Amino acid sequence: DTGVSQDPRHKITKRGQNVTFRCDPISEHNRLYWYRQTLGQGPEFLTYFQNEAQLEKSRLLSDRFSAERPKGSFSTLEIQRTEQGDSAMYLCASSPKRRVQETQYFGPGTRLLVL
Amino acid sequence: AQRVTQPEKLLSVFKGAPVELKCNYSYSGSPELFWYVQYSRQRLQLLLRHISRESIKGFTADLNKGETSFHLKKPFAQEEDSAMYYCALSGGGGYQKVTFGTGTKLQVIP
Numbered sequence: 001d002t003g004v005s006q007d008p009r010h011k012i013t014k015r016g017q018n019v020t021f022r023c024d025p026i027s028e029h030n031r032l033y034w035y036r037q038t039l040g041q042g043p044e045f046l047t048y049f050q051n052e053a054q055l056e057k058s059r060l061l062s063d064r065f066s067a068e069r070p071k072g073s074f075s076t077l078e079i080q081r082t083e084q085g086d087s088a089m090y091l092c093a094s095s096p097k098r099r100v101q102e103t104q105y106f107g108p109g110t111r112l113l114v115l
Numbered sequence: 116a117q118r119v120t121q122p123e124k125l126l127s128v129f130k131g132a133p134v135e136l137k138c139n140y141s142y143s144g145s146p147e148l149f150w151y152v153q154y155s156r157q158r159l160q161l162l163l164r165h166i167s168r169e170s171i172k173g174f175t176a177d178l179n180k181g182e183t184s185f186h187l188k189k190p191f192a193q194e195e196d197s198a199m200y201y202c203a204l205s206g207g208g209g210y211q212k213v214t215f216g217t218g219t220k221l222q223v224i225p
Contacts, residue, residue: 003158033213040124042201042215043159056212091159103149104213106159 002026004107006092012113013082020078021110025094032075033104034067035091036060043091049075050097082114117142119204121216128192129224136187136219138176138202148178148185149203151215159201162187172196192223 005024013019025032030051035043046065048056051072061067064082069075079086089111093104118141128134140146150162163171165178165185176187185202202216 035215040217042119042203042217045212045214048212058212093159103161103164108158 004092004094004105006090006107006110008110009108010111010113012115014115015082015084017082018078018080019082019112020076021090021092021112023075023077023092023094023107025074025092026105027073028096029094029105030072030097031095031102032069033093033095034075034077035093037089037091037109038087046077079112082112084114087112087114117146117204117206117212117214119202119214119216121200121202121219123219124217125220125222127222127224130194131191134187134189134192134196134221134223136200136202136221138185138187138216140183140185140202140204142183142204142206144206147205148176149205149213150174150176150185150187151201151203153199153201155198162200192221194223194225197221197223 007022032049034046037043045058046061047067049069052069064080067077089109091109092107095102095104120139122137148165151159152162153159174189176185178185199218199220201218203213205213
């Protein structure tokens with residue numbers, strides 16, 4: 001499968017714990033995005049990488065959230081001191097670098113439940 | 116600020132009936148508009164984008180800048196069209212943040 005992959009697919013944690021999610025984009029895709037999706041809503045932009053550089057962060061991304069893409073390939077999203085409000089589907093997407101906004105290819109998502 | 120509005124959470128139509136999923140946007144510049152679809156148990160995927168001016172699976176969408184709309188249409192609905200549809204907007208001109216609407220669930224009744 002050469003599509004975007006995410007791990008784990010599901011995560012249940014207790015409030016206050018830290019969690020880390022991984023995203024492996026389509027190889028040779030320079031751009032990588034993280035979104036959060038809650039019930040009844042569309043995906044909400046969290047952050048964006050071009051290669052290893054994090055170029056934009058949403059104000060939704062509080063200081064408890066951090067994302068990295070150390071070698072310009074896979075990315076991790078860490079949530080520290082999780083809160084019940086962090087329960088959501090976390091989506092990763094990748095796209096090739098083009099002059100115009102390119103199609104984003106989405107992963108299956110990681111569903112987080114904070115108890 | 117960029118905003119996408121999909122007024123209908125659920126749209127039910129009979130098989131063979133025409134379909135129109137509404138999308139209105141707010142953006143001061145020249146946006147790029149997309150429709151993404153999510154079938155049951157599948158990941159979110161692109162259906163079509165306005166700059167391609169193409170028809171995918173019988174669906175078309177025309178960007179109306181005067182009405183700031185990008186409605187998705189299909190003349191004859193099929194059962195396999197049942198899915199969640201999201202309208203999305205990008206500011207254009209290279210990378211810009213993509214803003215999604217809240218989505219419309221299309222239910223095609225046999």
